Amino acid sequence: xxxxxxxxxxxxxxxxxxxxxxxxxxxxxxxxxxxxxxxxxxxxxxxxxxxxxxxxxxxxxxxxxxxxxxxxxxxxxxxxxxxxxxxxxxxxxxxxxxxxxxxxxxxxxxxxxxxxxxxxxxxxxxxxxxxxxxxxxxxxxxxxxxxxxxxxxxxxxxxxxxxxxxxxxxxxxxxxxxxxxxxxxxxxxxxxxxxxxxxxxxxxxxxxxxxxxxxxxxxxxxxxxxxxxxxxxxxxxxxxx
Ligand SMILES: [Zn+2]
Numbered sequence: 001x002x003x004x005x006x007x008x009x010x011x012x013x014x015x016x017x018x019x020x021x022x023x024x025x026x027x028x029x030x031x032x033x034x035x036x037x038x039x040x041x042x043x044x045x046x047x048x049x050x051x052x053x054x055x056x057x058x059x060x061x062x063x064x065x066x067x068x069x070x071x072x073x074x075x076x077x078x079x080x081x082x083x084x085x086x087x088x089x090x091x092x093x094x095x096x097x098x099x100x101x102x103x104x105x106x107x108x109x110x111x112x113x114x115x116x117x118x119x120x121x122x123x124x125x126x127x128x129x130x131x132x133x134x135x136x137x138x139x140x141x142x143x144x145x146x147x148x149x150x151x152x153x154x155x156x157x158x159x160x161x162x163x164x165x166x167x168x169x170x171x172x173x174x175x176x177x178x179x180x181x182x183x184x185x186x187x188x189x190x191x192x193x194x195x196x197x198x199x200x201x202x203x204x205x206x207x208x209x210x211x212x213x214x215x216x217x218x219x220x221x222x223x224x225x226x227x228x229x230x231x232x233x234x235x236x237x238x239x240x241x
Contacts, residue, residue, distance in 0.1 A: 001027070001229070001232065002028070002029075002191050003026055003029070004029040004120060004144060005031055005083070005146045005147075005166050006028050006029065007194070007195065007196060008044055008045060008051075009037055010196055012196065016206070017195075017206065018044070018048070020207055021048055021051055021207055024207055026207050028052070028207055030044070030054065032053065032055060032084070033056055033060075033061055034065050034068055036065075038053065052081050053081065054083040054120060056083045056084040056120075057069070057107065058086075059093065059104065059122055060093050072110075076114075080114075080116060080118060081118050081120075082119045082120070083121065084146070085119060085121060086104060086121040087101065087123060087133070088100065089126035089129065094125075104133055105133055108134070108136075108140040111141050112137055115139055116141060117140065117141030118240075119144065120146050120192075121134075121143050121144065121146060122146060122147075123148060123149075127150045127151075130145075131161060135161060144163070144164045144190060145158055145163050145164070146192055147166075147167075147170075147171060147198075148165050159188060163188070164188050165189055166191060167184075167190075167191065168192045168205065168210065169193065169198070169205055169209045170205060172216055181220070187231070187238075189232070190235055190239065192210070193206065193209060195207070
């Protein structure tokens with residue numbers, strides 16, 4: 001299985017997260033929030049075969065770390081994976097929306113000169129704006145919308161743009177998120193945790209916890225658990241091709 005959005009470097013207990021990744025054998029995308037964290041985060045998982053590190057600049061930090069964009073540009077040839085990036089229109093971050101747009105568009109434009117990047121994208125309270133930016137950079141790569149909360153219309157637009165959707169165990173405790181999940185086509189669904197930010201009953205989520213999503217999907221799609229596993233595997237293979 002997989003966890004395509006995991007903040008490995010931000011877990012309070014490195015031994016436990018690294019042990020979880022190793023023991024599951026899951027394909028894990030270790031995302032970062034600032035370019036200056038990229039190399040250190042790569043080093044954390046360097047000897048784990050199924051783990052990749054993404055280069056990111058989180059929208060909630062864009063205004064503070066816009067000066068790290070040159071470092072982003074320098075590091076971008078080192079990885080195929082980009083994230084966490086995106087936009088955040090929530091209170092407290094909306095004030096810095098111009099900086100966020102500048103950073104996000106800059107990164108998308110950079111990605112266009114490669115053509116094969118895989119991007120994990122934050123779109124909290126800024127779904128239309130994120131989809132607009134993706135629409136104006138159609139060659140940026142394959143976008144995975146993480147923890148996507150949107151209307152049915154927005155989901156349809158995202159599907160049209162070729163986006164994937166990564167869903168995690170913590171989404172299953174929200175009716176709004178479950179509604180979104182019910183609109184997703186099977187061939188665009190991937191798994192994530194967003195640990196250690198995401199919690200389940202107060203406990204930090206680990207990659208091994210994505211299994212609960214498979215059970216949930218088996219139920220709502222009305223297909224056997226093993227078939228859900230096959231669909232997920234196939235989606236991952238297609239994504240990484
Ligand atoms: Zn995240």
